Amino acid sequence: MNLGVLVSGRGSNLQAIIDAIESGKLQDRISIVISNREKAYAIERCKKHSIPYVVIKRKDFPSREEFERAMVDILKERGVELVVLAGFMSILTKTFLSAFPMKVINIHPSLIPAFQGLNAQKQALEYGAKITGCTVHFVTEELDNGPVIVQACVPVLDTDTEESLSERILSYEHRILPQAIKWISQGRVKVEGRIVKVEGAKYGTLPVNPSLEDF
Known part of the structure; x- marks a missing residue:
């Protein structure tokens, strides 16, 4: 599967997914990592393992709905089939969840x-x-x-x-x-x-x- 991982902090659970993929225990791939915090250490993990990432901050959008739509657009562009919340400190609403019905885990x-x-x-x-x-x-x-x-x-x-x-x-x-x-x-x-x-x-x-x- 193509995975999209949402993070906000140090990204230790992101690292666990990366390690499982690199060891062959998971046959999936991380298509994109989205962080809502530009200083999240999870971004450094992405750089180290050459994983594509993007920072999308809530404050850069006039509404939560537009913020979530921006994330959905990127995830869809990357062909994401399962969204994984790995320490993502933002509550998702129907705007996001309806785009990935029963395809978001936390x-x-x-x-x-x-x-x-x-x-x-x-x-x-x-x-x-x-x-x-x-x-x-x-x-x-x-x-x-x-x-x-x-x-x-x-x-x-x-x-x-x-x-x-x-x-x-x-x-x-x-x-x-x-x-x-x-x-x-x-x-x-x-x-x-x-x-x-x-x-x-x-x-x-x-x-x-x-x-x-x-x-």
Whole structure:
């Protein structure tokens, strides 16, 4: 598949996709990376790996609708078949999502539907949760609440800080995001209402975490 990746920050999940492609675990290609922040470190990753990128900032457009249409136009020009939000800190509306129906996925650092929105790791700590994790889901107009493709569970330790918990969750984000892309690329993902079924998906001995196959 041709992938379009949307980023806002350091781009560690973008790097996980790049690594999976370069190692042969993913047979897909990144056609374009769009950043809404010109100083995002993710851009440096694009330069290092010769991946085309463009910066499109919300403030350069009179409306969110025009901002989103500009992104859609570039993604369409590049033949993008799946849009991946990898730390993209902007809520997408119907203008964008209708252009790629059920073809936009996001990685979120909690077990959706728990701890939606910003600072999910901090929310988990303040709530006193004993288990949290990360989720790859299809993006809908409702924030962090689309159909779940894959999740990984991470224990919350008594000694955890927001930073330590975030880093531990991130290590799983780097695994489940490429895995979800691979399943979609292989045509194994079927959506029935809110339920996502992955044909032939393997699960390990831990009932809460998938084996993640190659990842």
